[in-house]
Amino acid sequence: MTEKDSLEEVKETPQEEVEAEEKEQAPDTEKESDFLVQWKERHQAYLASQKDASADEKSENQSALEHKPKAVEPKRKGRALVKEQSDTADSDKKSPKAAPKKNKAPLPRKALLKAFPIIAAALVGLLLAIYFISPLSKKKQIEVVGNHYLSSEMIRSYSQISEKDYALTTLLLRKNIEQAIKNSSTLVKSDKLTYQFPNRFTIQVEEYAEVGYVKDKDHYRLVLSSGNISETALSAEELPERHTLINLADKRKVEELALQLASIDPSIIEMIQSIELTPSKVSADLLTMTMHDENTLLIPLSEIDIKLPYYPKIAKQLSLPSVVDMEVGAFSYAK
Numbered sequence: 156m157t158e159k160d161s162l163e164e165v166k167e168t169p170q171e172e173v174e175a176e177e178k179e180q181a182p183d184t185e186k187e188s189d190f191l192v193q194w195k196e197r198h199q200a201y202l203a204s205q206k207d208a209s210a211d212e213k214s215e216n217q218s219a220l221e222h223k224p225k226a227v228e229p230k231r232k233g234r235a236l237v238k239e240q241s242d243t244a245d246s247d248k249k250s251p252k253a254a255p256k257k258n259k260a261p262l263p264r265k266a267l268l269k270a271f272p273i274i275a276a277a278l279v280g281l282l283l284a285i286y287f288i289s290p291l292s293k294k295k296q297i298e299v300v301g302n303h304y305l306s307s308e309m310i311r312s313y314s315q316i317s318e319k320d321y322a323l324t325t326l327l328l329r330k331n332i333e334q335a336i337k338n339s340s341t342l343v344k345s346d347k348l349t350y351q352f353p354n355r356f357t358i359q360v361e362e363y364a365e366v367g368y369v370k371d372k373d374h375y376r377l378v379l380s381s382g383n384i385s386e387t388a389l390s391a392e393e394l395p396e397r398h399t400l401i402n403l404a405d406k407r408k409v410e411e412l413a414l415q416l417a418s419i420d421p422s423i424i425e426m427i428q429s430i431e432l433t434p435s436k437v438s439a440d441l442l443t444m445t446m447h448d449e450n451t452l453l454i455p456l457s458e459i460d461i462k463l464p465y466y467p468k469i470a471k472q473l474s475l476p477s478v479v480d481m482e483v484g485a486f487s488y489a490k
Contacts, residue, residue: 286323287321287323291322291353291354292321292322292323293318293319293320293321293322294322294354295316295318295320295322295325295354295355295356296354296355296356297311297314297316297356297357297358298355298356298357298358299311299357299358299360300357300358300359300360301359301360301361301362302360302362303362304342304362304365304377304385304387305340305342305343305360305362305387309340310336310346310358310360311358313335313336313339313340313343314332314335314336314348314358315332315335316332316356322350322353322354322356325348325350325356326350326356329348329350332348333346333347333348336358336360340385340386341363341379341381341383341384341385341386342362342363342377342379342385342387343360343361343362343363344361344362344363344381345360345361346358346359346360346361347359363379363380363381363383364379364380364417364421365377365378365379365380366378366379366380366399366401366412366413366416366417366424367398367399367400367401367413367416367424367427367430368389368394368398368399368400368401369384369400369401369402369403369409370400370402371388373390373391374388374389374390375388375389375390375391375393375394375400376388376389377389378401378409378412378413379413380413380414380416380417381413381414381417382409382410382411382413382414382417383410383413384406384409397425397447399424399425399427399428399429399430400428400429400430401429401430402429402430402431402432403430403431403432405432408432408440408456411456412430412442412456412459415456415457415459415460416459418460419459419460419463419464420464423463423464423466423467425447426446426447426448426466426467426470427444427445427446427447428444428445428446428447429444429445430442430443430444430445431443431445432456433453435482437482437483438455438482440455440456440457441453441454441455441456441482442454442455442456442459446466446470448470448476449476450470450473450476450477450478450479451476451477451478451479451490452466452478452479452481453478453479453480453481453482454481454482455481455482458481462481462485465481465485466479469485469487473487475489475490476489476490477489477490478490
């Protein structure tokens, strides 16, 4: 057996067997050779090195075990905490009783004020859309008031308002409608269109005052305080019971007379039965007025607005039908 084989055999021999062999060989210690001494020394050195290596390995393992939990444990704890928190959150979501109800914070006042115009515009737009879709948008009630000579049907036709027109369109075109009515008849002094929600319209008409009638062939036309002669022709039967007949051929004179009478109280004009032009040497525009109270009044056309208002006071002092001469001054005498 070589030294190498003996070493390998020793490596593979357990420590207990070596110690037993040493005990058995103890009586022959004196006869040990130098080789055996050397082998023992080497074997002891080998065992010592093996013990040191195992001791170092144990110390390294122990230190690794001591340091490993410190590095790993927090992570495990953190993961465990995250898992516990997620499990808690899931359980809170699943259990509605555990989750407390949070009161919604009210919207800021400034935000509401800023949003109010947008909301209001949207609501107005919605209401207008509903209004235009509904039949109410074209349904109109038109009432005419203040008319005396013109019928309500005529004024409605003058307004040119169609049943197909929207009520809103009629309201927006109010000025045009008023102008159309005024231009359609010389009787209309002014008119105004007013609106009441949802679809009621009122046409307020003011007509020119009546100052008399002129004869046009077999008909009579109304003379207005504007100086114009009405386009409406009336028969003798249609004339009012108490009216003033103007027998002037010159239309310019008729217009001047109408403008003079426009400033006179209507109650005084109603006292006049007829008016004729009777010029004299003193006054070329002298008029003879036959009164309903059987008196006769002489008065220049150019001075009607000054002298005619005094007639009612003079007439009260007359006991007989008389002539009241206002051509120059004012005096009266019996017929």
